[in-house]
Amino acid sequence: MQADKLPTFFEQLNLQLTEAPNEVRRLFHGRGRRFEGLxxxxxxxxxxxxxxxxxxxVDExxxxxxxxxxxxxxxxDLWQHKQGKSIVVQHRYADGAPSEVVLGELESQPVVHESGLKYQLNIGRNQNFGLFLDMRYGRDWVKENSKHKNVLNLFAYTCGFSVAAIAGGADQVVNVDMSKGSLAKGRENHKLNQHNINQVKFLGYDIFRSWGKIKKMGRYDLIVIDPPSFQKGSFAxxxxxxxxxxxxxxLLAEGGEVIACVNSPQVTSQFLIDGMKEEAPALSxxxxxxxxxEFEDTDPEASLKVLRFK
Structure with missing residues (x-):
């Protein structure tokens, strides 16, 4: 990257911060390759x-x-108006993705808002802080389309889709993820929103070894699939x-829907469309x-793909 391109970064940063609502938000997305050198x-x-x-x-x-x-x-004045408290630079290329606090004090576990819901993040220790911001519209769709539904959330992570579904009136959500730690954070996210935890199941299992348990709680009116691109030893x-x-x-109830996601720049929407035709041809x-x-990409197929099937 090029230091002489940073004025563009700060120009965009000031513009987006000025317009940002009082919610968690991506302000600059260089990975969309719209800003040369950044x-x-x-x-x-x-x-x-x-x-x-x-x-x-990058260089010094x-x-x-x-x-x-x-x-x-x-x-x-903008920083004061937005009540800025701290600035952190995270070196994601380095082992452990270390974070460097350059201003103020890091609040490592803030509670943030998105679309009227609350989520607790974990900043500074991991590559990801607990909520994928490019999935905001996906969570919004689930919130708007979950009323009285039985929802299955595969690769649930910290249960963002689950929080959205219960907020939208789902009867039940079944969350499945290998990481019991992530599911525990998901449970806390539900509690932050004062949800009835009795409506939410947390299964800390390898999905491929747990179809029997998953089937027992179906059939499902909505299934969300949001896997990692690669997880060593468990998912490619x-x-x-x-x-x-x-x-x-x-797994699906009659008339059920699927939200299938993929976030690898090497894998296009057609991979999912063709895969569904081959493996579940009744779904369109x-x-x-x-x-x-804010996540605009020069190549839409290189960005997050969230596809709906029914």
């Missing part, structure tokens, strides 16, 4: 905290120019996704949900 840089607004992530090692000039610009921002997207699609006919492709505008 392709490995992102910036998120975490309601008072600015989290700048660098995805590829870039770091110093970035920090100087962030210091200037922290002295601006292009190899394992079809194994899930194959199970859909025996309906639409691809939009991504939030």
């Amino acid at each position: 392709e490995q840089l992102t910036c998120d607004w975490v309601q008072g905290q600015l989290i700048v992530a660098i995805f590829k090692q 000039l870039f770091i110093e120019t970035l920090k100087q610009g962030l210091a200037t921002l922290s002295e601006s 997207l292009t190899k394992d996704y079809k194994r899930i699609l194959r199970k859909l006919p025996e 492709f309906i639409e691809r949900l939009d991504n939030p505008p």
Whole structure:
């Protein structure tokens, strides 16, 4: 990346911060490749905290120019108006993705708002802080389309889809994820929103070894599939996704719907469309949900794909 391109970063940052609602929000998405020389840089607004992530090692000039610009921002009227508290630079390319606090004090477990719902994040220790911001419209769709439904949330992570579904009036959500720690955070997210936990199940299992348990709680009116692109020893997207699609006919209720997601730049929407035709031909492709505008990409097929089938 190029230090002489950073004025573009700060121009966009000021513009987006000015317009940002009082919610968690992506402010700069260099990975959409719309800003030459800044392709490995992102910036998120975490309601008072600015989290700048660098995805590829850069030279000292870039770091110093970035920090100087962030210091200037922290002295601006805009920063005061937005009640900015801290600025963190996360080195995502480095082992452990270390975070460097360049202003104020990091609040590592803030509670943030999105579309009227609350989520607790975990900043500074992991590559991901507990809520994928590009999935906002997906969570909104689930919230708007879950009333009185039995919902299955595969690869649930911290249960963002589950929170949205219960908020939208779902009768039950079954969350499945190998990480019991992530599911515990999901339980806390439901509690933050004062949801009835009796309506929510948390299954800390390997999905491929647990179809029997999953089937017992079906059939499902809505199934959400949002896997990682790769998880060592447990999931490889292009190899394992079809194994899930194959199970859909025996899990879905009549008239049921599927939200199938993929977030690998190497895998296109057509992979899911063709895979569904092959493994679950009774399901028809309906639409691809939009991504939030702040995640615009020069190649839409390289960004998050959220596809709806029925």
